[in-house]
Amino acid sequence: MRVKHSWFILSLVFISILIFLLVLPMANIFMASFTHPDGGFTFENFRTIFTQLYPYKVALSNSFFIGITGAILPFIIAFPLAYLVSRYEFRSKTLLITIISISMMMPAFIGAYFWVILLGRYGIITGPLNELLGTNFSIYGKKAILWSFMWGRYPLVFLFLYPAFSTLNPEMEEAAQTFGANPKRTFFSISLPMIVPAIVNAMYMSFIMCITDMGTPLIVGGGYIVLPTLMYQEFMTEVGSGRIPMAGAVGILLFLINVAVLLGGRYYITRRRYESISARRAQPKKLSGRGESILIYGLWTVVGLGLLPWLFAIPGSFIEWGRGGRAYWGSPTLDNYRLVFTNPTLSRGVSVTLFLTVVSLLMMIVAGLLIAYILVKKRYLVINRVLDILVSLPLTIPGAVLALGYVMFFNSPPIILTGTWMILALCFFVRRLPHMTRAIESTLYSIADAYEESSLNLGAPPLKTFRKITVRMLMPGVISGATLAFLFTVGTFSSTIILYTAPWTTIPILVYQNAAANTGIAAALSMVMLLIEFIPLLIVNKLTHGGIKIGI
């Protein structure tokens, strides 16, 4: 009896924590958005957004524009790539897919920054060309946002389309052919409609990522205003006033768009899930000789283009830079790195990032294990349902909006956390908790009850059994969840930019601060950040013999 109680109480504790960390801050923004500057209830804030052209209506339409274009553009790259990779067998195929999956984890706003370094007015590529041709070509502002969204999101789209193409029952296509459809007709009338669910899935995920992205428009947008940056601006101007109604209204709007698209997408997907009883899968065609070479060169060129900003950032972090992103290739130097590790602000940034990531990760592991266990093994009717919804909730809240909620909610009693490291750690923790919990949950489903029962049977009390048996068997789930959460947390920008205070500045913020004036330092910081992200990934991969899958 007592045992039952301990799990029951624990689930209530988690529900309270999540209400505290998610529901109350969001409720706070919600209330604020309906609050008059003088204190009363009002629709005025929302009316302003929908009636006043600048900046509100502009930001709204800009957001939809980059959201929709950002959902479509990546298909230009991902679609042919996924189709070809699924249809043909060639050397280096596995490596290609691995590289694409890894580039999905690259922080988007840093990629955008390096694209501008390459293709901006004085860009490494465009600068000399402009000089030579007397042109004025440059990607900056809207163009830069869309360009980097295209390259930044194509790996995500690819990872939706590729499995869809390769699991397509080939008999669906063959049937069309026996009725007289040539390959082109077969593709458009059968194959394409068959993968529509994956296309929609990729589109709405990409839309949400683009519309909630704050770092990219802030760093390369050049004043191109979208909802997250608008919210940030409002927040910065109102922050002194105590309540933040206008920023709150923009945040709530962004949140609602997010939820609507997410629910709409999910609803569509669950309605069209095509399953077939065929076990047969298409055999990718083996290529050899010229055909194979052409394909390999073609595919790697495209994937290589996507990595171009990173490929330039590596040598770029070892040279001197002039103002406006002029590269002096002739003056190699280690100064950028020396500064990162000796300058007190910069070096503190590195340790702060590590510290916050590790702390939030530890919290995630503990909470993720316990919550996943309750969700899978316990049968509390209402409690399980509520807990399940609460755990998924962070996926629907844009980071910047949640951060705004934190600033408002934790700025006054009962708990004041603004300006501390805890507010950052808690925000990081709760935002990636869903990834951790779901990863552990899926491992937990595959563990037979018998393992635990035999331990109980041998006399180990339930919590000890949980510690000694269940947790150990769950290690694969924990590692895969932790890897994903780690990668996300290190590069997180949109929530940090709102929550941080000077002593608790993270690397992404430092990159942003140095982006305009100190390209060399920004490049070196980015490299350090990538190392922090990928060295653990490599170690985990080695330890598990490549057995850890990083999925979405």
Added chain:
Amino acid sequence: MSVPISRKAVDIKIRNITKYYGNTLALNKVSLDIKEGEFFTLLGPSGCGKTTTLRIIAGLTNSDEGQVYIGGKMVNDIPAWERSTAFVFQSYAVWPFMSVFNNIAYGLKLRKIPKNQIKEKVKKVMRMLGLDEMGKRRPDQLSGGQLQRVALARALVVESTVLLLDEPLSNLDAKVRVEVRQEIRRLQKMLGITMVYVTHDQEEALVISDRIAVMSKGVVEQIGSPFEIYSNPRTSFVASFVGITNFMEGRISSEKGNMATVEIGEGLSIKGQIDERIKQGQDVMLFVRPEDIEIGTAIQSRKSPAELEGDISQITFIGNMIRYEVKILEEKILTVEVHNPRKYKILEEGSRVMINIDPRSVTVIPR
């Protein structure tokens, strides 16, 4: 692209088709002559090459060697979409995003047939297959049997000269399978089209076909009518595949016309049917079905005298029949089945019995 529409049945000739999958030989010089309007079945265990043969006829798989002729025309270089062979898949391959109507109408739309005619034809085939009123349904709202009928309707409506069916019934439960099987046969007769049918189920093949080709390991073992395949298997593989359990080894002691006497050891011999492959003195194998063996304490009937004697070693009562295991040689036990056993006296275990085998039911093949 034009797809010919014709109701005229055509013949299919396959000549020396060879196919490798990597290093595995999937088909080894397979040749078949399928007559126009015939229901022809490829029968064999999984991996025997029957589906590959079917796919090569449709143009979905290319052969490494050999030729395929459809209606007298060599089609090796004609792609699947210009061959006008309709194909019914084991997985049905009913397109999940299209309504039943659109699934069936797909082939007609490709043939640029006017809309009202398409409607008419689809309606007609749906009625024929008991799919009335299901046109608007989505495939995920249909049962397996209904899906199979949609796949069939889709293939029939285009009025192809050749209809190819790859284990179309294997995913259905027993009762529906018999139903759809009869339907397929009825439609084939009614429409007079050439059908090539792939199955691993010997009963299905026997019931449904005009002729059967039994395949094993990429080779055609025997081609013949269901009756021939059943009663005169020409290889030991065919014999065991169509369910013959009694087989004996021996040597031809004398032969005359299509009859021969086979010594099976210890001075015993059995008469059986032979074909042109069998010569005097040859080592052979002989088969006889359990139900073709007469058994009794004293053989009452038939003109021929009892050839063998044996001891009953085991008796199994199975209701409508009784099964005896009779030991005729030190190393040889024959299985004998007596149908409707209540008409006869039930024999006892250990008792000495006489055995009589009609030579016409004994098949002799070279060893």
